[in-house]
Amino acid sequence: MQTASNNLANGGGSLMVAWQLKDKKVLLVGGGEVAYGRVESLLGTDAHITILCPEKGLHPTTKQYIENYPERIAYFDRRFTGPAELHKMDLVLTAIDNPSSSKDIVEHCRKAKIPVNAADIPELCDFYFGAQIRDGPLQIMISSNGNGPRVSSLMKQKILASLEGYEGLAMSKIGLLRVRLKERVPGVGGSVGRKRMKWMTRMCNQWSLKEFTLLDDAMIQKLLDEGWERDRVPTFEEVSGRPSTSVETVHSESTLKSSLSGSNLFVPIANFVAGAVFMAAVFLVRRR
Numbered sequence: 491m492q493t494a495s496n497n498l499a500n501g502g503g504s505l506m507v508a509w510q511l512k513d514k515k516v517l518l519v520g521g522g523e524v525a526y527g528r529v530e531s532l533l534g535t536d537a538h539i540t541i542l543c544p545e546k547g548l549h550p551t552t553k554q555y556i557e558n559y560p561e562r563i564a565y566f567d568r569r570f571t572g573p574a575e576l577h578k579m580d581l582v583l584t585a586i587d588n589p590s591s592s593k594d595i596v597e598h599c600r601k602a603k604i605p606v607n608a609a610d611i612p613e614l615c616d617f618y619f620g621a622q623i624r625d626g627p628l629q630i631m632i633s634s635n636g637n638g639p640r641v642s643s644l645m646k647q648k649i650l651a652s653l654e655g656y657e658g659l660a661m662s663k664i665g666l667l668r669v670r671l672k673e674r675v676p677g678v679g680g681s682v683g684r685k686r687m688k689w690m691t692r693m694c695n696q697w698s699l700k701e702f703t704l705l706d707d708a709m710i711q712k713l714l715d716e717g718w719e720r721d722r723v724p725t726f727e728e729v730s731g732r733p734s735t736s737v738e739t740v741h742s743e744s745t746l747k748s749s750l751s752g753s754n755l756f757v758p759i760a761n762f763v764a765g766a767v768f769m770a771a772v773f774l775v776r777r778r
């Protein structure tokens with residue numbers, strides 16, 4: 491297997507980034523099967539979404555999203571009418587069953603210097619979508635860089651099956667700790683920045699993700715007072731007052747509670763179960 495470092499010079503890859511869409515306007519042209527996946531991807535961001543599509547072509551789930559999130563989605567029951575539709579747009583996605591219209595829209599975007607994805611014309615895309623896994627702040631995208639989208643989808647199931655379901659929660663707690671640390675020791679870069687990064691790196695190396703899931707305000711306070719201030723990393727036991735072996739039990743209780751209350755852990759767990767069922771079905775079909 492080639493590693494990222496030994497195939498770098500070959501080029502041919504794409505830039506993998508987590509595109510920030512807060513306060514950005516995204517135009518989606520089309521409302522069918524593919525577009526409905528795009529709407530879901532966009533709802534996971536903070537983008538303002540505009541959809542252009544004749545009502546009879548709307549996927550029923552997209553219709554529901556339009557009804558349920560009027561503050562997030564502006565919907566217009568019409569086809570793309572021309573370059574004026576691109577006014578103030580930061581990003582454009584086309585998912586329509588008409589390659590020549592799709593090509594026209596891409597050309598208008600090029601003129602207006604707006605990045606564009608055309609679901610049916612990979613050669614004209616500025617970027618591709620990929621198969622996605624989201625669990626709170628944890629975002630994983632699998633891309634075959636245009637070679638085999640179905641394989642990306644299948645790889646997603648494999649990766650889902652390897653996740654435990656609490657990684658996203660752990661990441662959001664780590665995010666909270668970083669925010670509190672920056673509040674205590676503000677400033678960008680320089681020696682303060684270096685010291686913060688070193689301490690956070692040690693924290694993440696020494697605590698398990700499961701331990702992080704149990705981090706609360708009192709523990710953060712203690713970590714900063716007794717860890718950061720003394721340039722050391724206290725253990726989970728020291729900060730929480732309970733043995734690390736209790737993490738397993740406490741965690742599974744909290745997972746159950748979260749999924750019952752419909753928190754963001756429900757989706758990865760449901761995905762995990764769906765993935766397992768799917769893989770079992772694939773396995774059975776292949777055995778025939």
Ligand SMILES: C[C@@]1(CC(=O)O)c2cc3[nH]c(cc4nc(cc5[nH]c(cc(n2)[C@H]1CCC(=O)O)[C@@](C)(CC(=O)O)[C@@H]5CCC(=O)O)C(CC(=O)O)=C4CCC(=O)O)c(CCC(=O)O)c3CC(=O)O
Nearest residue numbers: 609612618619620621622633634635636637639640642643
């Ligand atoms: C280049 C790209 C542009 C883009 O869409 O950004 C693109 C292009 C095209 N896809 C086509 C077909 C299929 N696409 C899927 C599925 C997905 N396609 C996705 C992405 C991408 N598709 C980008 C590259 C991503 C990568 O390389 O990894 C996924 C990962 C993400 C998403 O779309 O959100 C999503 C799975 C999501 C999930 O399961 O999580 C399936 C399978 C299925 O539906 O199960 C099929 C049928 C089987 C097959 O062809 O493999 C065709 C028509 C080809 C034809 O006419 O023959 C074109 C156009 C062309 O290639 O000409």
Ligand SMILES: NC(=O)C1=CN([C@@H]2O[C@H](COP(=O)(O)OP(=O)(O)OC[C@H]3O[C@@H](n4cnc5c(N)ncnc54)[C@H](O)[C@@H]3O)[C@@H](O)[C@H]2O)C=CC1
Nearest residue numbers: 520521522523524525542543547569570585586587609610
């Ligand atoms: N990138 C990907 O993942 C995939 C891409 N495709 C390609 O994507 C394209 C769309 O596929 P589907 O969504 O399955 O088609 P679909 O037939 O479900 O939806 C097409 C939609 O486009 C709308 N539409 C057509 N012209 C329009 C215009 N000028 N302005 C606004 N809306 C318009 C229709 O009303 C309809 O809602 C196809 O060309 C297909 O080959 C197909 C499968 C996967």
